[in-house]
Amino acid sequence: MLASVELGEVLRERRKAAGRTIASVAMDAGLSVPYIANLENGRGNPTVSALDRLATALGAQLEVSISDEPPPPPPSVGADLLAASPRGEQVVATLAAAQSRSRAAVRAQLTETLDSLAAVLGRPPAIADLDRLLDLLLLADSGSSGGVRAP
Template identity: 45%
Template sequence: MPNEPIGPRLRALRQASGRTVASVAADAGLSVPYIANLENGRGNPTTGALDRLATALGTELSIGFTSGATATDVPPGVVKLSRSRRFRTTVTALTEKSGQQEQEVAARLVSACVLIGQALGREAGEHDWWRVLDAVLLMAEHPAH
């Protein structure tokens, strides 16, 4: 990912998980100005700081060498979805079923929605996302045996 700005990706992940800079800073053990600067394209974070940010956001840091593949920002439709009451209700239900932390569930659900959007090859609409959330809840409440 040559010269790919990390700030927009970091901001998108934080916003998609419904977090404030202050809450992420507290969980990562970093300062609010440090994270704000990173999101605005200033600063040169260490891999240790990035790893702590990833953990605070319920994701994993992955560093590698690829043949041109780049990370994709969270699309606006998924950010909007992640801020909805229906998304939060789904995350709460999944958290209760799985026993995982709410932040982890929200981050994984956002990641899944990003991948679904990529598979569709287009931006999904609000009702499409509701159907996805309904399907995930149905699978959690009635697993196939």
């Protein structure tokens, strides 16, 4: 569930991405400029009807659901990126050996780290981001285990 501040950020980002002013969106949605400005600033308690009109004015669709089921977990970008990296499995093997851990455990933690990185970056990490992370892990591990060498 979105908090009002997050909703405001989503509305503002959509509006700006469309190159629209608050006034033009307000006109299309049949809402007042101050009302939309307050929503974008995390204030107010919009009705579903107002949100639907805003979504339509912004070229989007409002989706509302009430469910006892938890939402499905987002797909893992880290697993796909790690599998696509020619260097990833080599570093997993190196770290696993240096730390006396299984490759599966190291791979799982690296995947989780990459997924968290996607949330921080606001985009899926790229191979270059993975390579930097692998370099950092090898460098950090070499300081604590007495010298892991990069593959």
